[in-house]
Amino acid sequence: MTDDLPAVRCTGLRYAFGDNVAVDGVDLTVRPGEVFGLLGPNGAGKTTTIRLITTLLRAPSGVVQVFGVDVARHRMAVRRMVGYVPQQLSADSALTGRENVALFARLFDVPRGQRRVRVDESLAMVGLGDAADRLAGTYSGGMIRRLELAQALVNAPRLLILDEPTIGLDPVARASVWRRIGEVREQTGMTVLVTTHYMDEADQFCDRIALMHRGRLRALGTPAELKANLGRESTLDDVFRVITGDDLESGGGIRDVRAARRTARRLG
Template structure:
């Protein structure tokens, strides 16, 4: 992306993750450390890709950033606000598109976005204009009065993006937002994200298993394995740091394989992640 804000080295971080750890389970049945002493910062206006195999800790990290899980160890700050002590203020700064679908099929497209506008306590006097603005932004104005259950997969994801953007977040978090979508629908989602970042300097954190998306969208990529940060840098820097195959320059997929190889056999949360991904893909496909 390389917006002006993202390229400003003196800017205070939009997201600061400091020695973050989180485990699931208990001593009796066993504990699984999903995030292990993770330290990472994201600059304002930057697009950061959080990549790694299933079970690497990406989604847990995102849920901790979004205040959906309690902080067990370490600290997260969003534009200077501590997530533990200022959870409600932090939620107002964040827009979130999860892996699992978050729309209500029995409501119209407009009603889905209005619901989120009310959740974010957008003043009633501004609500209608704000909803209309984001529906237009994601090109759903003409379909706004249709039931969301009639939407195609690409339209559903754009509707979820409208929900996430209605509060004009400073930080937009996208957890595998294009899973199950065809290439045209994927491009449509990213065009809207790019537009928002250019117009508002919004900070974006994405997880994806599509390396072409990460290459095109991300200013920097953070590779995670076993809940830890394995590598961090611009895509071209990470590609230059490892050898390619058959004498060719390395691709971002080569980088992914290089760092993920040791983590593929220890995915204690893998079954749940695969099932969730398949459910989402079947519903948007």
């Protein structure tokens, strides 16, 4: 492997749940070191694509590579390179912050002799060193999201994947999470692949954006390029509306709604 290989390369990626085609022939390349935004309405195929990249689902057709490593053939090697913060909360409120991160260190098979140092470093990276021994149940919503970021960072991943990392957070907490993401990226040079429904976040923090709709990529470019295609003074919200056609019926089902509401309630 070399650093000039794409962080992620998907070719002809397809996945269906029964008769519902969630990902339909996706070709996608994420460059090393960039913040790449994968946008689209609920049900567009974003989370399914992420699960295929992170080895949580097996693609029946198409190829996925992470830094040149084939996901289907070398699942464990890929998992060692990836940190993943899912949309649903993964922190245990009955454990301390340190215990949560230590649990993920074991799950990621961080060598025993390195675990304590890795846990401390991850907590420090997200600004939770002083709160590490408090129960996670006492954390604010923003702190919880930063704790989950620490969990994803404990194996020192080359690729960090964030699925709706700021869902349910107030503007101050959202800014805090993104500030920590930026700081970690600056320290490590890692690649970040993120999904979000907040167009202002995508516009401000993403180097490039892909817009998905009905399982397919509909647009790709920098935020400035996508806005320029619509003309003067356009916004990413405008781009989103044009691509999706304001088709509210295409959104995710009741499970998506319930998951989003549960996450928002738990984050306060």
